[in-house]
Amino acid sequence: MKKSVSIIGSGFSSLAASCYLAKDGFDVTIFEKNSTIGGRARQLKKEGFTFDIGPTWYWMPDVFDRFFADFDTSPSDFYKLEKLNPAYSVYFGKEDYITIEDTLEKICIAFENEEPGSSIKLKKFIATAKSNYDIAIKDLVYNPGESPLELVTLKTATKLNQFFSNIKRDVRKSFKNKRLSQILEFPVLFLGAKPSNTPSFYSFMNYADFGIGTFHPKGGMYQVILAMEKLAKSLGVTIKTNASVEKILVHNGTASKILSNGKIFESDIILSGADYHHSETLLDEEYRQYSESYWEKKTFAPSSLLFYVGFDKKLINVNHHTLFFDVDFDVHAEAIYDNPKWPDEPLFYASFPSITDDNAAPTGKEAGIFLIPLAPGLEDTKELREHYFNIIIKRFERLTSQKVEKNIIFKESFCVNDFIKDYNSYKGNAYGMANTLLQTAFLRPKLKSKKVKNLFFTGQLTVPGPGVPPSLISGKLVAELINKQFSRKTTSLKASIL
Known part of the structure; x- marks a missing residue:
């Protein structure tokens, strides 16, 4: 008889785990609290516009390829992928920006134009990355x-020193130009920590950026979710939406049931892909591995104030991905990590998917996504959201030399309170737990409960860390742990019978 698995949440890690477990012969059911699947990677549709609510960057395509290859498929079986050129642009002042194109050779030219001799340093830096x-x-x-032995290999032995230096130190040692330094420090923000707190080894993000490039799935990142849903269902996975889980029930030290919408569902294995902190609150206190003080001491990735804006015209002087670094990077970082508060002068990021994708907006119109990174846990009010939208839209107009405020058809916002309400996110964090030195690999919250049998976790707060590709990997890792444990039990049972 098949072993049953109940999975809480339907984000990237949960969907990935469901596919692997179903392939391995488990009877898998996903319980999703929202009306649509995808977790933080949901979609907003309004007045002919389509927005990715969550992730908008498609990096590390090889990780996606590897996931789908595990099921004898490929991304191209489900969605069309386009490499962006330019990948993105970075504004430093009015009509003053650096464009990052689609090959390292072109990027070297951009660096050389900014600082003669920097292309040689860049090639060396990217070779290490x-x-x-x-x-x-x-x-x-x-x-x-x-x-910790997982980190000890012949290959990593040559990299040990990189775990005790940091990205900022390495970048600034080689690149004296502040603008180039900020571009090289930007990718590690996906890991959720300041460059000064991110080990040098994570420069591999720079290779993902400059060496591999930035892609866009036609129809948006939600197409990846739909692809995984299709794959999961083809493997026999059942997906329940509007199915909030209120309790994980433990009997004789073993997770055996969940309470969803007031009904009890029995299961051999419980796997939560929901926020890890929230998942543990579904347990009676005696079964929780980590105390409130544990979570309080951890470095969390930022939250975000997001705006989804429909414009009644096409915009100029922007690319699909556009960063606005015209204010002090370090001061904003302090407001996120060191002295949590709303930033006085925020950096922000904007995405205009309709530049690449006709599906994102009606003809002649533009879809815009604006993001301000914030410290998690901040006060979130309608008035604050409006205040910060006015700040960034005026700066946007000045920096890009165009008027857009009167061309706004509508805007929707998403911030700390929404991350908590929609995703049960700890303090409203957007990206999970940061990958600092003391929050790497075996030092992160565990995939398998130490206190409750048959209870597992996956997602951005556990191994390997924040981001879409790591979430896919997290789903694979936890599925392997579950399969290994239950395959061993089956083997032991057969041996005892014989």
Whole structure:
């Protein structure tokens, strides 16, 4: 008889785990509290416009390829992928920006134009980043974070010093130009920590950026969710939406049931892909691994104030992805990590998917997504949201030399309170727990409960960390742990019978 698995949540990690477990012969049911699947990667449709509510960057395509290849498929079986050129642009002042194109050779030219001689340093820096990428993404991140010995290999032995330096120190040692330094420090923000708190080894993100490039799935990132849903259902996974889980029930030290919408569902294994902190609150206190003080001491990735804006005209002087670094990067970072507060002068990011994708907006119109990174746990009010929208839209107009405020058809916002309400996110964080030195690999919250049998976790707060590709990997890792445990039990049972 098949072993049953109940999965809480339907984000990238949960969907990935469901596919692997169903393939391995488990009877899998997903319980999603919202009306649509995808977790933080949901979609907003309004007046002919389509927005990705959550992730908008498609990096590390090899991780997606590897996931789908595990099921004898490929991304191209489900969605069309386009490499962006330019990948993105970075504004530093009025009509003053640097464009990052689609090959390292072109990026070297941009660096050389900014600082003569910098292209030589860049090639050396990216060569190290590629070496780190080959070790990390092809090897290390596919370990379950159970032991420090996972980090000890012949390859990592040559990289040990990089775990005790940081990205900011390495970048600024080689690049004296502040603008170039900020561009090189930007990718690690996806890992949820300041460059000064991110180990040098994570420069592999720079190879993902400059060496591999930035892609866009036609129809948006939600197409990846739909692809995974189709795959999961083809493997026999059942998905229940509007199915909030109120309790994980433990009997004789074993997770055996969940309470969803007032009804009890029995299961051999419980796997939560929901926020880890929230998942543990579904347990009686005696069964929780981590105290409130544990979570309080951890470094969390930022929250975000997001705006989804429909414009009645096409915009100029912007690319699909556009960053606005015209204010002090370090001061804003302090407002996120060191002295949590609303930033006086926020950096922000904007995405205009309709530049690339006709599906994102009606003809002649533009879809815009604006994001301000924030400290989690901040006060979130309608008045604050409006105040900050006015700040960034006026700066946007000045920097890009165009008037857009009167061309806004509508705007929707999403912030701390929404992350808590929609995703049960700890303090309204947007990206999970940061990958600092003391929150890497085996030092992150565990995939498998230490206190409750048959209870597992997956997602951005556990191994390997924040981001879409790591979430896919997290789903694979936890599925392997579950399969290993129950395959061993089956083998032991057969041996005892014989």
